[in-house]
Amino acid sequence: MASTDVKVIGAAPSPFVNRVQIALNLKSVDYEFLEEKMGSKSELLLKSNPVHKKIPVMIHGGKPICESLIIVQYIDEAWTDGPSILPSDPYARAMARFWAAYVDDKFYPTFRAFGSAEGEEAKAVAREQLMEAIMLLEDAFAKCGKGKDFFGGDTIGYLDIAIGCFLGWMRAVEKMSDIKLIDETKTPGLFGWAKRFGSNAAVKDVLPKTETLVEIAKMMAAKAKAQ
């Protein structure tokens, strides 16, 4: 299939965009990456995602698909030769979807709140909520992974992608805030999983380097202060 048949509109530091890239890599699908400039939205993006005007958007054969987890499911269903991203058992699929929705609805906002909290009290509250969310994910790892390498079992799956995309930013936050989010003793499951996920062939060239993200965070903070 021609590589220009699949385009991804995104930005390299976006964990939501990274989800799509990892999924395409898992299926060995070539794609053209159209990088959005920070601070502006291209005509193509606005045309392809008029409702939300957000990245990622995947365009396949001219048709746009939006919302990262929906795109990942689409990738799984459109390319059936290649490893499955969602598990085959309906209940396991439901658990993967449930926890992926939890990541978007609860974990991510909590993570953002921690990053932007100002003042000792607000930081402490945000930190506690974030650690609670992480402990739930540690729990989910045991339940879904059932002692195997990944949430998806022996191979990377939907929930691994949904959570793992944040590892770059989590490490950046750990560095900047001098805090351990994924700790070898407190969250041993996630700790081991993070290493395996990050070094996986489909992932390792996608997740941005910690130093890059720290620089971006500093730049964004400086911009915000200047306004």
Add this chain to the structure above:
Amino acid sequence: MADDLKVFRTWSSPFALRIIWALQLKGLEYETIFEDLSQKSPLLLQYNPTYKKVPVLVHNGKPISESLVILEYIEETWNQNPLLPEDPYERAKARFWAKFVDEKLLQSVIDVLVTEGNKQEEAVPRAKENLKYIEEELKGNKFFGGATIGFTDIALGWTARWLPIIEEVTGIKLIEADTFPRISEWMQNFCDVPVIKANWPPYDKMVTKVQGTREKCLAPKGTN
């Protein structure tokens, strides 16, 4: 082995209705457990410890929470009367619009209900803008699912009953027939579907509840 299906719901939850509709559309039998959310049952807390909410579907003892997750589970477990199309792109669209309903439309409609004055004046066009996206997407189809109702119709379905009630309670018209002809027709067609018609909660009870929600949100702080 016969499937053991239980649905934990409240009489008024629009999210629980989605599950009821899906199960009935597929001709499945289930037991209903009505919850009082002010006194949640130990079973509910055991089955949904993360959110402690309804609906929960329990299939042969295994619980699933979050209505859209439950819908996908029902769809994948029972093949009759498919709710999602077969084509991956069409499936992605159905999921996109269902998500839009829950993440954008729902809150914008609630904002109209629970505000007044300037705040409400600002909320109304936001809700209408979201409804416009739905209006455009309907594109002359009877239902999002085509000739019969599907995943997106089920996700959007609460609007067919709740929007008129919110209009009645707030005195604000959101769905004018000339601005939203497709949604207006969709609502009528949706309400005509036997499974939908049979399961609405009592109208007057719903009006009282929606009215109560508005009053509670508008009550000055510090008043009980």
